[in-house]
Amino acid sequence: MTSTLATKAPKSIPRTIGRIGLGAVLLFAGISHLTVAREEFRAQVPEWLPLDDDFVVLASGAVEIAIGGALVALPKQRVAVGLIAAAFFVAIFPGNISQLVTRTDAFGLNSDTSRAVRLVFQPVLVLWALWSTGAWRAIRESRKR
Structure with missing residues (x-):
């Protein structure tokens, strides 16, 4: 299925710019997880998650670096990487909800309104990953067959 999706993925300059831009955002965020914003990211790990906060931050940072690098460096695998990126954004969403529910301040999000807007x-981000990699269209077209 992946090879079918890869051959059906649309290519365009806006999508390419979007894919590389998303890759750059993920690379920056991932590197920040491991360096300058490590403490801020630890504040966002949900209390109910039965893992060490620092482990979660380091692991998610490494995953972001890997996905970001793949978005930039593996254009022929863009559909698969787009699906992985979208799944990653879905997987970390509970942390954002937890930040709102527990009223945890981090990254300047110090009000319920700012946390809700986030x-x-x-x-x-999910839509950006699916659109910029052509994954959304490739999946739709593969289902028609």
């Missing part, structure tokens, strides 16, 4: 952007 929730709106997670689906945007």
